[in-house]
Amino acid sequence: MPDVFAVPVFLVTFREALETVIIVSVLLAFLKQTLSSTNPSLHKRLVRQVWLGTGLGLLLCLIIAAALIGVFYTAGANKWEASELRFEGAFALVACVIISVVGAALLRIGKMQERWRAKLVDVMGSSMAARAEGGRAGGVWAAVKRWMERYAMFVLPFVTVLREGVEAVVFIAGVTFSAPASAVPLPVVVGIAAGAAVGYGLYKGGSTTKLQFFLVVSTCLLYLVAAGLFSRAVWAFEQHAWQTLVGADVAELGQGPGSYDIDKSVWHVNCCSPVFNGGNGWGFFNAIFGWTNSATYGSVISYNVYWLCVIVSFLVMRYREVKGHWPLMKQKAAAVSVGPKGDDQSSRRRASREEGKGEAAVTDEITRVSV
Amino acid sequence: MAQLAFGRRHGRAVNITAASWLLCLLCHGLLAAAATVTHDFNITWTTANPDGMANRPVIGINGQWPIPTIHVNVGDQLVVNVLNSLGNESTSLHFHGLYMRGATYMDGPVSVTQCPILPGERFTYNFTIEQPGTYWYHSHIHGQYPDGLRGPLIVHDPKSPFADLYDEEVVLSVSDWYHDEMHGLINHFMSKANPTGAEPVPKSALLNETQDLSVPLQPGRTYLFRMVNMGAFAGQYVWFEGHNMTILEVDGIYTHPAEASMIYLSAAQRCSFLITARNDTSANFPIVASMDTDLFDKLPDDLNWNVTGWLVYDKAKPLPAPAVVYDPYEPFDDVSLVPWDNQTLLGEPDQTISLDVIMDNLGDGANYAFFNNITYTSPIVPTLFTALTAGDLATNPAVYGTHTHPFVLEKDKVVELVINNLDPGKHPFHLHGHAFQVVWRSEEEAGPFAESGVTVEQFGKVPMRRDTVVLRPNGNLVLRFRGDNPGVWLFHCHLEWHVQSGLVATFVEAPLEMQKTLAVPREHLDVCERAGVPTVGNAAGNSVDWLDLSGERAPPGRLPEGFTTKGIVALVFSCLSGILGVAVVAWYGFAGGAEGGAVGTEGTAVAGGVVAGKGESNGAGNKGGEGSGGESDGIGGEGDGRTGRGG
CATH class of the missing domain: 2.60.40.420 (Cupredoxins -  blue copper proteins)
Structure with missing residues (x-):
């Protein structure tokens, strides 16, 4: 199965598709609510903008993906082959970081619907105001701003789809290093279809509880994947060092003795390899749970350390949400960074103080557009 | 030049x-x-x-x-x-x-x-x-x-x-x-x-x-x-x-x-x-x-x-x-070749020794060579000195230790050596102290002798004799010699690398005869003494209980087959980490909902949303912190979203 269906690819495309569908559906619902009865022609125009933005965003994604693939396979496929493990490790690490950082954010996407609604109100309001001003303000930036506001219904889905898509493309590029290229297309198609179907179903059913359930479950799965990726990145680096030591002979060893460094091995079973002979189903466990038939101290410790970090991070984040300040810090303490999110902290704290709810700001494109 | x-x-x-x-x-x-x-x-x-x-x-x-x-x-x-x-x-x-x-x-x-x-x-x-x-x-x-x-x-x-x-x-x-x-x-x-x-x-x-x-x-x-x-x-x-x-x-x-x-x-x-x-x-x-x-x-x-x-x-x-x-x-x-003396095939063997040549890795990760399941490791007491000092126990192979792979041969008996190559390499086998009759040598890839169906009738009538003979890849070899030379003789592959990796067996030939006839020069024992090598005792140097081989030199252990204790502990621990981690992620994901409900009651939906939106605008300087943890400001939204759509 792993040679035709890369599970992480599916999960990612599923998520991104779901997210996109929800955004589009929120926009459409908003337009329907606010304009369909009062101004049908404007409604129709804006709906067209939404779909145009979505379509163009998808198209651009595909182009970027194609370009990336082209670069992969023309510029350096052979060179990377030689040190494939190092690249696999690096990409697994990148993918792991992406999932870990974005994963937490995605958890709350269900609730973002409402924020978008608010933004839309904001946007519509300001665009009315802009129109009222009649474009008197000069300068390029102001013109761009006006254009953005005028075509917010295009820009919003376009940028969102583009962001989700590029994210997916980068991620997929990362995971394909450990999965054969043939394992990518099917999960992409299935993921998009499933994401779209679930998103549409949720939109039609109007069930945000179920939406949240889907989001939480898929986020949990993604974190499992990320833990496995982190572990595998460490494993790949170690294995690269091992293969460098042993030399070309390692290829003929399969999964037998000598295919791994006995001094670093925690367990090694001469079966159930996720990579050997296409994985025979163990690739599934590798993709979801980070299973390997040849675990090293590095891979086991990194797996556990990853979870430890995730657990601590979420506990801290929750603590901050509830208490309004970081653990071990007074609520109005000076901006000294000790928390896990270091750099953003002071500005966050400022934002949270302003809001008085302990909530951090989100700097996604939507926000920027709505400025 | x-x-x-x-x-x-x-x-x-x-x-x-x-x-x-x-x-x-x-x-x-x-x-x-x-x-x-x-x-x-x-x-x-x-x-x-x-x-x-x-x-x-x-x-x-x-x-x-x-x-x-x-x-x-x-x-x-x-x-x-x-x-x-x-x-x-x-x-x-x-x-x-x-x-x-x-x-x-x-x-x-x-x-x-x-x-x-x-x-x-x-x-x-x-x-x-x-x-x-x-x-x-x-x-x-x-x-x-x-x-x-x-x-x-x-x-x-x-x-x-x-x-x-x-x-x-x-x-x-x-x-x-x-x-x-x-x-x-x-x-x-x-x-x-x-x-x-x-x-x-x-x-x-x-x-x-x-x-x-x-x-x-x-x-x-x-x-x-x-x-x-x-x-x-x-x-x-x-x-x-x-x-x-x-x-x-x-x-x-x-x-x-x-x-x-x-x-x-x-x-x-x-x-x-x-x-x-x-x-x-x-x-x-x-x-x-x-x-x-x-x-x-x-x-x-x-x-x-x-x-x-x-x-x-x-x-x-x-x-x-x-x-x-x-x-x-x-x-x-x-x-x-036919020996000049026309010595004919030695009669039916009194003792048959069958050795399979195997290469495998041991617990230190290195590749060792085995006869059957034993890779040679030298004893503490040189085998000859064990044979000379063990008395009647010298006929018991156990005193020579396991890892010297000893075979005790009786005087003047015909010994047949069957060597099966389970390795795809050529091995030139050498016997000390004898030339042997090469009574059968298979072609490459013939498999083990016992399975090849070759019978005594096919053996050479006047077999070629020599002291080093090549065993072919995955082939077999049948050698015969008469144990007429009391002594301790190695049988080994003469590729020096394979001597190092242990493709060696020890033949202790007529040990009781040795005890009667041999007188080791004083100098040999002195050299041992100055080298700190004992000259009395079994392979482990034990001369009290000759069958107690504790302390014997041994090769590294076998590679673990599958999970060891540490592997199971690591796996269980990793599973627990994973489960706990997922639980925390899920708890965090759902926890927002409860709070959202609480927040939602405190104000009107759209207004709250607008406030949140403005908050974001103000905080838009947080570039790079994209999304991480930030969506929590939408907490108020959930219940409102529902009502909003319902309207």
């Missing part, structure tokens, strides 16, 4: 043959009157560069390398006084192919029949030469001989049935050559970094420990060439352009003359043959020795596996480059 070099080599070759000729004359004159031949060997490091590619430290004798060829006659007493001046390595000498009848303690393998000769120590090898033929001597400790401590040992035989067939003798060795010392090569070979057990590939091949050798021939004369493969690893194909060989002896066993155009000598094999010089001096002819590259794990681009010499009729004539000979080589099949 080149001319000069050739001239020098030429000159040396002349000297060698002249010396042997002189010796031969001497022995003809003395006619088997026993003499004592004494050599004082001060074993030292020196420097050599035989292939012109790299200077390297080599082990020489009396400051010289190559080391001297020993010439003796049948019946002579050979005395070799060894002084180990290496400084950093122990040593020993094994006289390969000599039966050491009644003097097994002179055989040389360390931890088997003697203790190591430590740096600064002296040791005397003193024994009677009873066999004619072509032999060699070499170090038998820690894979040492490929560093240079290897030389031919020629036993001339005035009574040779072929004495009238030749005019001169020429000693010609072939060998392989490394540019690194064995110590380092072995360390890498026996390490986890070499899990396939890939043997180091030699850097070049040598003829008489040099290259571009000239062997002067006189027209019309007949020469007895005595060839020895003194290499560590590579078997060699040998041929002489324009000349045929008439084989007369292999490994010290005279044979009925047999014509050959190409022979194959594995490491440690010998062959002597006649070459009759041509009657004209119009041209010189290449001698080619070509290393058997099948043995090599890989073929480095810069490796020249051939070495060339010349049969020189006229120094003024050019030395032609050898013609290219393409694989597959078709060397003479040594099994087709």
Whole structure:
């Protein structure tokens, strides 16, 4: 199965598709609510903008993906082959970081619907105001701003789809290093279809509880994947060092003795390899749970350390949400960074103080557009 | 310059043959009157560069390398006084192919029949030469001989049935050559970094420990060439352009003359043959020795596996480059030889020993060689001393330890050795203290003997005998010999790498007879004492309870099969981490909902949203912190979203 269906690819495309569908559906619902009865022609125009933005965003994604693939396979496929493990490790690490950082954010996407609604109100309001001003303000930036506001219904889905898509493309590029290229297309198609179907179903059913359930479950799965990726990145680096030591002979060893460094091995079973002979189903466990038939101290410790970090991070984040300040810090303490999110902290704290709810700001494109 | 070099080599070759000729004359004159031949060997490091590619430290004798060829006659007493001046390595000498009848303690393998000769120590090898033929001597400790401590040992035989067939003798060795010392090569070979057990590939091949050798021939004369493969690893194909060989002896066993155009000598094999010089001096002819590259794990681009010499009729004539000979080589099949004494197939064996050759990795990750399930590890007490001190228990193999892989042979019984190669490599097996009948040798890939359906009827009626024979890849081999030589004899693969990786078994032949007849020289025991090696006790050095082998030297343990305790602990712990982690993520994901409800009650939905949105606008400076944790400001939204859509 792993040679035709890369599970992480599916999960990612599923998520991104779901997210996109929800955004589009929120926009459409908003337009329907606010304009369909009062101004049908404007409604129709804006709906067209939404779909145009979505379509163009998808198209651009595909182009970027194609370009990336082209670069992969023309510029350096052979060179990377030689040190494939190092690249696999690096990409697994990148993918792991992406999932870990974005994963937490995605958890709350269900609730973002409402924020978008608010933004839309904001946007519509300001665009009315802009129109009222009649474009008197000069300068390029102001013109761009006006254009953005005028075509917010295009820009919003376009940028969102583009962001989700590029994210997916980068991620997929990362995971394909450990999965054969043939394992990518099917999960992409299935993921998009499933994401779209679930998103549409949720939109039609109007069930945000179920939406949240889907989001939480898929986020949990993604974190499992990320833990496995982190572990595998460490494993790949170690294995690269091992293969460098042993030399070309390692290829003929399969999964037998000598295919791994006995001094670093925690367990090694001469079966159930996720990579050997296409994985025979163990690739599934590798993709979801980070299973390997040849675990090293590095891979086991990194797996556990990853979870430890995730657990601590979420506990801290929750603590901050509830208490309004970081653990071990007074609520109005000076901006000294000790928390896990270091750099953003002071500005966050400022934002949270302003809001008085302990909530951090989100700097996604939507926000920027709505400025 | 080149001319000069050739001239020098030429000159040396002349000297060698002249010396042997002189010796031969001497022995003809003395006619088997026993003499004592004494050599004082001060074993030292020196420097050599035989292939012109790299200077390297080599082990020489009396400051010289190559080391001297020993010439003796049948019946002579050979005395070799060894002084180990290496400084950093122990040593020993094994006289390969000599039966050491009644003097097994002179055989040389360390931890088997003697203790190591430590740096600064002296040791005397003193024994009677009873066999004619072509032999060699070499170090038998820690894979040492490929560093240079290897030389031919020629036993001339005035009574040779072929004495009238030749005019001169020429000693010609072939060998392989490394540019690194064995110590380092072995360390890498026996390490986890070499899990396939890939043997180091030699850097070049040598003829008489040099290259571009000239062997002067006189027209019309007949020469007895005595060839020895003194290499560590590579078997060699040998041929002489324009000349045929008439084989007369292999490994010290005279044979009925047999014509050959190409022979194959594995490491440690010998062959002597006649070459009759041509009657004209119009041209010189290449001698080619070509290393058997099948043995090599890989073929480095810069490796020249051939070495060339010349049969020189006229120094003024050019030395032609050898013609290219393409694989597959078709060397003479040594099994087709018939011993001159026509000794027939030994009768039904009294004892059959079956050994499977297996390569596998042990717990240290290195690749070991096994006979059946045992890889050789030397005992604390040399096996001979255990045999001599164990009393009646000496017939119990247990006292020799497990890892020496001991077999106790009864006196004068016929032993059959069945060796099955479960490895795809060639292995030249050598038995100390005996020549064996090669009663059956399969082709490659024939599988184990027992499954091959071969019966005694197919065995050779007058089987070829020798002391080193090649077992073919995944083939089998049946050998017979009579246990008429009390002693402790190793049976091992003569690829020096495989000696290191443990492809060795110990035959303890007639131990009670040994106890009655052998008197180990005082010096041997003194050398042991100064080396701190006990000379009484079982393999573990226990002389109280002879069957208690605790403390015995042992190879690393087997690789774990599947999960060990630490693996299970690690897996369980990882699973718990994963479950706990997922639980926390899910808790966080759903936790927002509860709070959202609470927040949602406190204000109107859209207004709250607008406030949140503005908050974001204000905080938009947080570039780079994209999304992480930030969406929590939408917490108020959930319930409102529902109402919003409902409206």
